[in-house]
Amino acid sequence: MVMDNFLIQVTGKKRVVLFSPRDAQYLYLSGTKSEVLNLDNPDLNKYPLFFKARRFECVLEAGDVLFIPALWFHNVISEEFGVGVNVFWKHLSSECYDKTDTYGNKDPTAASRAIQILDRALKTLEVLPEEYRDFYARRMVLRIQDKAFSSNYE
Known part of the structure; x- marks a missing residue:
């Protein structure tokens, strides 16, 4: 994501795993996504540098709000049925963003x-x-x- 984001958990529970943009070199990126799909049990033979990425993790429950800074890689796993709301905002000048990118997914x-x-x-x-x-x-x-x-x- 290239925009700052508040993830607001309205109901239910989610586990969120975050990685700093400084650890991009360890995340085996393909475009903007990591090839490492199983964060809890990664294939270290295939992704040997992944263990160097510093992982930040939290659980969001109803009423919790998490600030996710722009450029931070994150993985969200629903622990139970729930509703979450994302609020994105642009902090760079508007000409820096792709005009067709509503959700901040494009560079x-x-x-x-x-x-x-x-x-x-x-x-x-x-x-x-x-x-x-x-x-x-x-x-x-x-x-x-x-x-x-x-x-x-x-």
Whole structure:
């Protein structure tokens, strides 16, 4: 989710598992979703880094409200029948969001464009032999780490 969110539990009970966006590298992402489906008993042979992701967990009961910050990965499991309400809001300027994205599931437009550019750059490298692709892809990663990661974020 790219918008902040209040999850309000009206009736029933839900278990919520959250992961910080800083742990994205351990979540085996496919798009915006993790490939790790069984959070309680993950296949560590298939997803060996998953154990490094710091898990935050809570149970929501009737009347509870949970703030889920933008970019936090979350999994919600109904423990019993219930009703929950989500309230989303945009905290970035409106031009940052895709106008057709009601629920905050799409990346901000600048991030979406950057990912498309990166995908094109990686495709461009496909004409090179494997060791060259590897070398230049690693250079790209280092450049991204150098230019994009804020020291305040770590």
